[in-house]
Amino acid sequence: MNSLMRRVIPRFGSLSIRTRLLIANVGLLLIGFLALTLVAGSQNALAARADYEQRLLNEVELIRQGLLTLIPMDNPQAVDSDAINALIAEYEAYLNGTIRLYGLNERENSPPRGGFRDSPEMETAIRDEVVVVERIDDQGRRALFTASPLWSGGREGSSLLIVQVSVPLENLQALIWRRWLTLLLIFAGVLSVTLIAALWVARSIIRPLYRLRDSAIRLSHGDLAYRVSDLGSDEIGAVGTAFNEMAAQVQGMLEEQRAFASNTSHELRTPLTTIRLRSEALRYDESLDAATSRQYIAEIDDEIKRLGSLVEDLTLLSRFEAGRAELGQDEIDLVRLAETLNYQQRPHAAERGVTLELVAPDTIIPIRGSLNHLQIVFRNLLDNAIKYTPSGGCITWTIQPEVNGVRSVIHDTGSGISPANLPRVFERFFRADKARTRDVPGTGLGLSLVKTIVDAYGGTVTITSPGVQQGTTVAVVFPAAPSPRSAAG
Numbered sequence: 001m002n003s004l005m006r007r008v009i010p011r012f013g014s015l016s017i018r019t020r021l022l023i024a025n026v027g028l029l030l031i032g033f034l035a036l037t038l039v040a041g042s043q044n045a046l047a048a049r050a051d052y053e054q055r056l057l058n059e060v061e062l063i064r065q066g067l068l069t070l071i072p073m074d075n076p077q078a079v080d081s082d083a084i085n086a087l088i089a090e091y092e093a094y095l096n097g098t099i100r101l102y103g104l105n106e107r108e109n110s111p112p113r114g115g116f117r118d119s120p121e122m123e124t125a126i127r128d129e130v131v132v133v134e135r136i137d138d139q140g141r142r143a144l145f146t147a148s149p150l151w152s153g154g155r156e157g158s159s160l161l162i163v164q165v166s167v168p169l170e171n172l173q174a175l176i177w178r179r180w181l182t183l184l185l186i187f188a189g190v191l192s193v194t195l196i197a198a199l200w201v202a203r204s205i206i207r208p209l210y211r212l213r214d215s216a217i218r219l220s221h222g223d224l225a226y227r228v229s230d231l232g233s234d235e236i237g238a239v240g241t242a243f244n245e246m247a248a249q250v251q252g253m254l255e256e257q258r259a260f261a262s263n264t265s266h267e268l269r270t271p272l273t274t275i276r277l278r279s280e281a282l283r284y285d286e287s288l289d290a291a292t293s294r295q296y297i298a299e300i301d302d303e304i305k306r307l308g309s310l311v312e313d314l315t316l317l318s319r320f321e322a323g324r325a326e327l328g329q330d331e332i333d334l335v336r337l338a339e340t341l342n343y344q345q346r347p348h349a350a351e352r353g354v355t356l357e358l359v360a361p362d363t364i365i366p367i368r369g370s371l372n373h374l375q376i377v378f379r380n381l382l383d384n385a386i387k388y389t390p391s392g393g394c395i396t397w398t399i400q401p402e403v404n405g406v407r408s409v410i411h412d413t414g415s416g417i418s419p420a421n422l423p424r425v426f427e428r429f430f431r432a433d434k435a436r437t438r439d440v441p442g443t444g445l446g447l448s449l450v451k452t453i454v455d456a457y458g459g460t461v462t463i464t465s466p467g468v469q470q471g472t473t474v475a476v477v478f479p480a481a482p483s484p485r486s487a488a489g
Contacts, residue, residue, distance in 0.1 A: 029194045037187045044183065045176045052172045053132040056146050060130065060165045063091050063099065064148045067163060071150065097167030098137075121147040125162045134169065142169040208236045212243060224251040268310070271303035313445040316376070317428075320452045327456060328370025334406055334478070335360045337374060338399055345382045353391030356382075360399040365406050367478045373453050380446040381410050381474050388472070389414035401480065405459070408476045416472055417465040425463050426451045454478070 070083050088099045102122070120133045125147040137143040143166045150161035215228040227244045278296040281288060288296070319325040342358045349356045367374075385395045393413040400407050417425060428448045447463075454461045459478040465471065 026191075026195055026198055029198075030191065033187055033190060033194075037183050041180055041183050044179050048176050048179055049172060052175060053144065056132055056144060056165060056167065057130055059091070059095060060146050060148045060163065063087075063163055063165065064150055066091075067101070067150055067161075071161070091165075095165065095167055096171055097143075097165060100164045100166075102162045102164065119145065119147075121145045122162060122164065125149045125164075137166055137168070143167060144169060144172065205236065208240065212236075212240060215243065215247075219247055219250070224254065268307070271307050274303050275300050310445070313449055317445065317449055317452055320456055325456065326370075328373060329368055330371060331366045332369060332371055332374060334365045334367050334374075334399060334408070335363075337371070338378070338397060338408070341375065341378050341382060342397065345379075345386065348383075349386050349395065352386060352389070353393075354386055354389045355394045357394065357396045358399075359396060361401070365399065365401055365480075367406055367480060369457055369478070373457075377450050377453050377476065378408070378410075380450050381476070384446055385410055385412040385414065385472070385474075388412070402477070405477045405479045408478075409473060410476075411471065411473045413471045416468050416470040417463070418468050419465075422463065422465065450476075 066087050067084065070080060070087065084101070088101070092099050119135070121131055124131045126149065128149055130146060130148050132144055132146045134142060134144055137145075145164065145166045147162050147164040150163060211228050215226060218226045224247065227247060228240050278300050282293060282296055316325070338358055338360055342356055346356055382395070382397070389395060389412045395410065395412045398409045398411070400409075426447050428445055451461050454476060457478060459476060461474065461476045464473045464475075
């Protein structure tokens with residue numbers, strides 16, 4: 001048995017889901033309906049026998065009443081034998097059985113085996129009772145017998161007549177088989193309807209799965225724009241929705257990777273081209289004077305710094321996105337950090353004719369993080385504000401504590417951002433003013449790096465601008481570090 005199960009189970013597992021669903025559902029329903037049919041059939045057979053026996057009792061009573069109308073109670077000898085025989089023949093045809101009358105003329109119709117008491121139904125009839133007995137008849141067949149007494153001349157009279165009715169057991173068996181046939185027909189009908197319903201259910205389940213499979217194949221072949229539709233609102237529909245969302249994310253990731261690779265190659269190609277042109281001129285052009293050579297060397301140095309900054313930003317971005325960046329847990333005073341960065345950026349701002357202002361409380365405002373990461377965030381924001389604010393403009397950095405964090409707002413009176421470009425400001429290498437891309441230094445990764453770091457620490461960063469030439473406002477909210485008292489508690 002175990003070896004048979006080991007052979008059958010793998011074969012069953014290799015079947016299609018539709019076939020397994022049909023086998024499981026139809027098999028269980030077949031077993032259940034078959035068991036129910038057997039139980040109902042056995043109960044039906046018992047009920048049919050009881051009904052049939054009760055019918056015999058009713059019929060023998062009707063025969064008795066009919067015979068009593070033909071037998072004079074005061075003179076039993078004055079009997080119309082033809083009328084009695086006609087009545088008996090009519091009932092025999094109706095019952096498909098045999099009717100005998102004992103005691104009327106014992107010389108012609110004597111009881112079998114020498115007397116009334118040789119059979120249970122006859123002995124019971126003598127006691128004025130009626131029963132149904134199953135036994136062998138004169139022809140050797142199994143039959144049902146019953147008998148009823150007829151008193152002539154009154155209950156205290158001397159004459160006793162007994163009417164005996166016997167029907168072959170085949171009559172009852174034929175009735176039972178007809179009922180069994182009815183049950184089997186009902187069973188076959190229900191099983192057919194169940195099979196059709198199981199096929200429909202299996203199809204309704206399998207067809208969406210096939211569509212999901214075809215969609216996955218198309219997706220694997222590069223058709224990222226394909227989406228599966230009309231899967232319904234059930235669990236499979238939920239899987240289809242999740243599949244479409246996954247496909248959209250994969251498509252977005254691949255498109256972002258293509259754009260990232262294209263932008264990265266462009267950002268790398270431009271400084272490398274500049275470096276190569278200047279280095280070739282320094283190497284082969286003997287007509288260069290000392291001032292031009294120093295200028296070319298300075299340009300090469302600037303481009304190398306730009307490349308180094310680009311590589312550092314890309315490395316840090318990849319580490320954060322891969323989840324490999326180690327988040328700092330140091331308690332840092334944001335006000336002191338702002339004062340330091342403001343002091344460091346003031347010469348750069350003064351060189352461009354821009355004023356820096358810091359509005360912060362005198363108290364310590366602690367936040368949890370890495371000093372290097374926080375410096376990258378706010379240095380990039382200040383550097384962007386300075387680069388895009390014309391001479392005579394002003395940059396205001398406001399720090400204020402909130403219930404669940406610390407808000408830093410950097411507002412400038414610079415070139416601003418158009419509403420169409422606001423949703424894309426955090427994209428890598430995105431520049432709102434592409435015409436000034438080479439005039440404004442930077443890698444185009446600053447804001448993307450800022451958002452990645454702030455999100456990693458559970459903070460939020462938003463950028464708003466009324467429009468072009470109307471300034472820009474950047475709001476950064478960091479979770480506040482717990483106070484020593486609350487942390488100890």
